[in-house]
Amino acid sequence: MSLIKSLLAGTALTALTALTTGVALAEPALIYDLGGKFDKSFNEAAFAGATRWVEETGGTYRELEMQSEAQREQALRRLAEVGANPIVMTGFAFGDVLTQIAGDYPDTKFAIIDMVVEAPNVQSIVFTEEQGSYLAGVMAGMKSESGTVGFIGGMDIPLIHKFECGFAQGFKSTQPEGNVLVNYTGTTPAAWNDPVKGGELARAQKSQGADVIYAAAGGTGIGILQAAADEGILSIGVDSNQNHLHPGQVLTSMVKRVDNAVFDAFTAGDQLMPGIKVMDLAAGGVDIVVDDSNRDLVDAEMQTAVDEAKAGISGGEIAVHDYMSDNACPAS
Structure with missing residues (x-):
């Protein structure tokens, strides 16, 4: 595998400055959001996509793990100045900064995941998280014996309400009189990396x-899944496949193919097409996972229900509500 140029922590911006004195190579770059690339969730999915690109192409890329909110603008500018192209960033929180600076680097292509930024050199990659979460809700509804399931989100923002709302709709499709408990970890970016609080909320639910508790909380979700396992109940993972973290106790994982988004952007290089790219269920952008770690939890009836729901969503017979279309959740 070729060398991956890792620009991390406090040395990141210094390293970028030093690189400006040499020849700028048109390598792609990936900036992870807070929580780190090994969060076993959203960021790690992005890392997996970059790793696959390296393995298949032999290329190299630059990467940066965010340590604070203050780094966003400086990191983007320095990467653009050293010739990284395209620059891919994970997370809605880059939206404001990218909006401000994209026009300053018209020859650089940017890709932002989970936010729409309208600029001629930006590709905005969005997912139909509500569709994948609907499938997770169907499974939770069929597995729950109490008729009560839980949802724990990370930062309380409309994006995560998409997960919550789709999950509730899928659950109610199997248990119309059932109950969905909802909690969020916080209202700041720190909510993505607080497994202790996640565990406390899981035990409270x-x-x-x-x-059954669905964790849509980034690194915080590790604490949620652990607490659920300790308490003898089931959990549902998110973004990356988390079934293996607690085999037999994670009902499924709602995977969001951030890895494919990063891989595709790196592959496109400076030919990355601007505009909005929607990664939905039909296109393989979201899905649930059944593998050796959870197969014994999924009986034939549940698998049939999931398959029928997939076909209904992809074919348009099942309309899963998008919370961000009206900031409302009819299934609540």
């Missing part, structure tokens, strides 16, 4: 009767 279990005490209220939840026997």
Whole structure:
């Protein structure tokens, strides 16, 4: 595998400055959001896509793990100045900064995941998280014996309400009179990396009767899945496949193919097409995972229900509500 140029922590911007004195190579770059690339969730999915690109092409790329909100603008500018192209960033929180600076680097292509930025050199990659979460909700509804399930989100923002709303709709499709408990970890970016609080919320939901809990909380979700396993109830992972973290106790994972988004952007290089790219269920952008770690939890009836739901969503017979279309959730 070719060398991956890792620009991390406090040395990141210094390293970028030093590189400006040499020949700028048109390597792609990836900036992870807070929580780090090994969060076993969103960021790690992005890392997997970059790794696959290296393995298949022999190329090299630059990467940066965010340490604070203050780094966003400086990191983007320095990467653009050293010739990285395209520059891919994970997370809606880059939206404002990218909007401000994209026009300053018209020859650089940018890709932002989970946010729409309208600029002639920006590709905005969005997912139909509500569709994949609907499938997770169907599974939770069929597995729950108490009729009460839980949802724990990370930062309380409209994007994560898409997960919550789709999950609730899928659950209610199987248990119309059932109950969905909802909590969020916080209102700041720190909410993505607080597994202790995630565990506390999971235990609180279990005490209220939840026997399946869906964690859509980035690194915080590790604490949620752990607490659910400790309490003898089931959990649902998110973004990356987390079934293996607690085999037999993670009902499924709602995977969001951030890896494919990064791989495709790196492959396109400076020919990256601007505009909005929607990665939905039909296009393989979202899905649920059944593998050796959770197969015994998924009986034939559940698999049939999931398959029928997939076909209904992809074919348009099942309309899964997008919370961000009206900031409302009819299934709540």
